[in-house]
Amino acid sequence: METYQLWNVNFLNQILDTMAEGLFTLDDHGTITSWNKSMGKISGYSEQEAVGNTCSLIECSQCFGKECPADIAKCGVIKHGKTEAKECFIRHKDGHDVAVIKNARLARDENGQILGIVETITDLTELKKIKKTAEEAQKKLKKAYRLGNIIGKSAVMQNVYDAIRAAANSHATVLIQGESGTGKELVAGAIHYNSAGSSNSLITVNCSALSETLLESELFGHVKGSFTGAHRDRIGRFEEADGGTIFLDEIGELTPYIQVKLLRVLQEREIERVGESKKRKIDIRIIAATHENLYELTQQGKFREDLFYRLKVFPIHVPPLKKRREDIPMLVSHFINKGNKRENKSINGIDSEGMKRLMEHPWPGNIRELENAIEHAFVICNSDRISLRDLPVEIRETDRNLAGALPVTDLNQTIVCTPVKAVKLTKETLLVLLEDCNWNKAEVGRRIQKSRTSVWKYMKKWGLPLQKD
Structure with a gap:
């Protein structure tokens, strides 16, 4: 019988020593009574050094949210019977902290008398390393495949990312060119928010959405009484962007008069409010964007050549999705x-x-x-x-050739507007398209392969309301 019990104890000790987790026991006086091999690897203390000491040897960073009392009578395990598994640190023999998960249970005999405490320690060092490596890999992946809200892993998008980072590290004027819907505004935002001035304002102005008079007032501001309806002084978008960035979208739509005024801003970095002769200095980064070919517009005499070269100090081309x-x-x-x-x-x-x-x-x-x-x-x-x-x-x-087709109705979907590339666009055709597309100008633009701005211009030209009555 004694031989069997001795074999049983030896077998149990071997089991404990093969555990990956650290395990040690305390008696009812708080003295360490056993210490497996994993505890030696985790803490640096051998069994001979640990047994006979208290658990204060490993200086656990928290016990029930407090420092270890190193007094078994005050230990929370005695009161609660157990501790929930929690992340904490223990002090290695060499003096450095080791991240672990600590768990403790109170052991009692059949009469309810305390036999001692069993504690397990799980080393998180390797897990922390793996987690850190995974996080770094994820960061690299995000850095490689996206910038801000721009997403893509293609070679052409890597070129765009490189251009954005270069532009963000400079104060040069940027010209973003690309088809409608390619994400030119996202590129402008990425440049601004990755620059040293990211804490300052990013002001966006759509140059095609307003008439010349309203756009001039929007950009430069005005003084009270400068025109009918100017009941008070108004600060312009250039002044709002002072210290930050102004993004001028659809720059190719500017009238010759606004082009001249913008050229002065680029050259002198100063503005005058409408109706005022006072010059106001501004410190802004200008980013412009267009879906049109500005060089061709300069050749046609529709866009000032000197303004074009002022804008394209650092050009970025955003590729189409195809x-x-x-x-x-x-x-x-x-x-x-x-x-x-x-x-x-x-x-x-x-x-x-x-x-x-x-x-x-x-x-x-x-x-x-x-x-x-x-x-x-x-x-x-x-x-x-x-x-x-x-x-x-x-x-x-x-x-399929859907040119000029009527809207298709399906039992499971609403009416969908279809392409009309082969149909000459007239006021009547545009009105039908707007009705079919529920007056979604962007949707109409896609069907006729034109920009939303072009649709808006046709509506303005033919006197169509901008919204359905």
Whole structure:
């Protein structure tokens, strides 16, 4: 019997010594009575050094949220019978702290008498290293595949990221060129928010949305009485951006008069409010953007050549989506995550047939069109994956000639506006398109392969209201 008990104890000790976790026991006086090999590796103290000492040897950083009392009578384990597993630090024999998870249980005999305390220590050192490595890898991945809200891993997008970082480290004027819907405003934001002046304002002005008079007042401000309706002094957008960045979108739409005034701002870094002769110095970074070819406009005499060269100190070209198709899966995943948060849904992807069609589509509306396509799918999709039938009709039927077709009605979806490339745009045609597209000017623009701004200009030219009555 004694031989069996001795064998049993030896076997138990071997089990404890093969454990990856550190384990030690305390008697009812708080003295360490056993110490397995893993505790030696974690703490640096051998069994001979530990047994007979109290647990204050390892200087645990917290016991029930407090420093260890090193007094068994005051130990929280005695009162509560156990401690919940918690992250803390113990002091290694060499003096450095070791991150661990600590757990303790009170042991009693069949009569309820205290036998002692069993404590386990899990070393988090390797786990912390793995976690840190994973976080660093994730940061590198994000740095490589996105900048701000811009997403993409293609070679052309890596060039854009490099240009953004270079522009952010300088105060030079930047000209962003690219088709409508490619994300030029996101590029402008990335430049500003990665620059030294990121804590200052980023002011955005759409140069095509206002008439010449209103745009002049918007940019430069005005003084009271300078024109009918000027009932008080008003600060302009240039002054609002003082110390920060102003983003002038659709710069190609500026009239000759505003071009001259902007050239003065670029040259002198000063402005005059409308109706005032006082010069006001401003310290701003100017970022301009256009979907048009400014060089061609200068050759046609529609844009000042000297202004063009002042603006293109540091040009950045944003590629169309058809030139970076390998980014489509990443963009789709991003828009699905965005849609899930917005609509409180749990869509976890798109099927292979739907993705194939997205990869094949010519994307005249670029990323904006892709985002709208995923939003459209969210309205229709009633499963956990988007399928081909959930996508807009012009994407589902990419290979069919839909020019001039009537709106398509489906039992599962609302009326969708279809391309009308072959139809000459007239006031009447535009009105029909606006009705079919629920007066969504961006949607109309995609169907006729023109920008939203161009649609707005046609509406203004033909006297159509900007919103449905």
